[in-house]
Amino acid sequence: MKLTSLILTGFVAVEHVFILVLEMFLWKTEFGMKVFQLxxxxxxxxxxxxxxxxxxxxxxAAGLFWALFFIKDQSQKFQTILFFLICVVVAGIYGSATAKFSILFSQGLPAFLALVVHWLAYRKQ
Incomplete structure (x- = not known):
């Protein structure tokens, strides 16, 4: 279960690096405009x-990668990942309410799944 938690958390982190690239570097490209319907x-x-x-x-993404790869204390790792996944879930909910409903599924749902698995994997420590 812990491995699944780490894999899902890593997926969320990679997804946010991809979003960073889209928004910071590809926004005005044909691909970026197609993705964001601009x-x-x-x-x-x-x-x-x-x-x-x-x-x-x-x-x-940086917070999640930091927790995954650089925090050794298991309690601190748990809490840091929990914090950043909650931030992503909140961002997904807010984005779906204010911008585009599909953000709830593309951004919020993977983070929520990672959050639930993370909580279940580490709660007994």
Whole structure:
């Protein structure tokens, strides 16, 4: 169960690196505009906001990677992963309510699944 928790958490971290790349570097490309359903004009106007969003997604990924690979104390690892997964779930809920409903499934659901498995895997320690 712990291995599954770590794999799911790693998936969420990698997903947020991908979101960072999309928002910070590919926002105004054909691929980025297709993913986010943007016109070239809208992409140009919102590019600075997207870079900011991407940076925050990068912070979420960094926190998860930090916990996965650099925190050795199991209690601190548990708590740090728990915190960042909760942040991702909240971001998914908020994003689905304010921007695009599918964010709940693309961002929130993987984090929620990782959160549940993480909680179950580490709760007995």
């Amino acid at each position: 016109t070239p004009e809208t992409a140009e106007i919102t590019a600075k906001l997207a870079k900011n969003q991407g940076l925050y997604n990068g912070f979420l």
